[in-house]
Amino acid sequence: GAGVSQSPSNKVTEKGKDVELRCDPISGHTALYWYRQSLGQGLEFLIYFQGNSAPDKSGLPSDRFSAERTGGSVSTLTIQRTQQEDSAVYLCASSLAEGNTIYFGEGSWLTVV
C-alpha cells in the first residue's frame, strides 16, 4: 500500500477484555515496529520484527502483550485482559530494512474503561 495502515483507528473496550490491533506495513518493507504513546508522553518501544529473524520483544511491558507477524507482512498486536493503564495510542511503523527511515501509521487509539 501507499502507507502504513492500522486498524481500528479507535477502540473503546471494557477492562478485562482482549483487544487485537492490526498493522499493514508499506509493501516491500521488511522491518516492522510497534510503539506505544500515552497522552503527552514520548514513544515507548514495544516490539520489532525484521524479516524472518526472531522478533525483539524487549519492550513488551507484560506477558499480557504479544504480537505476531504473518508471512512477513501484516502484524497483529494483542493485549489480553486489558487494564486502564493500557489506554494509549499504539503506533505501527515500517522500514525498507533495519536501520532505515521508519514511516508511521496513523495509530490505533485504545481507551480502556
Added chain:
Amino acid sequence: GQNIDQPTEMTATEGAIVQINCTYQTSGFNGLFWYQQHAGEAPTFLSYNVLDGLEEKGRFSSFLSRSKGYSYLLLKELQMKDSASYLCAVSGSARQLTFGSGTQLTVLP
C-alpha cells in the same frame, strides 16, 4: 541501554530561527533521526544523520557529532504550522529506534 535527552519545551517567534538540541548515549550507533509530531497525529520523518556534519533540507537542517553524542535540529523562518513536538530518535546496536520524550515547540505570532 540507551538514553536520549532533549528539552521539554521551547518557544520562538514567527520568522525566527530555533535550535533543538539532543544528546544521546547508546550501545552502538546506526543513525539519528528527527521526527515532527503534531498533536493527535502520527510522527512524520524530517531528517536522518549517520555521519558527522550538517544535513540541510529546505528550512530544516540537522547536525550530528558522533564523538560528542550530540545532534541538533535547526528550523529557519519559523511558521505557525511548525508548532509541534520534535522527536529525536537513535538507532543503536539493536537496530530498533529509541525515541526521546520530544520537545514541544510553540511558535508565537
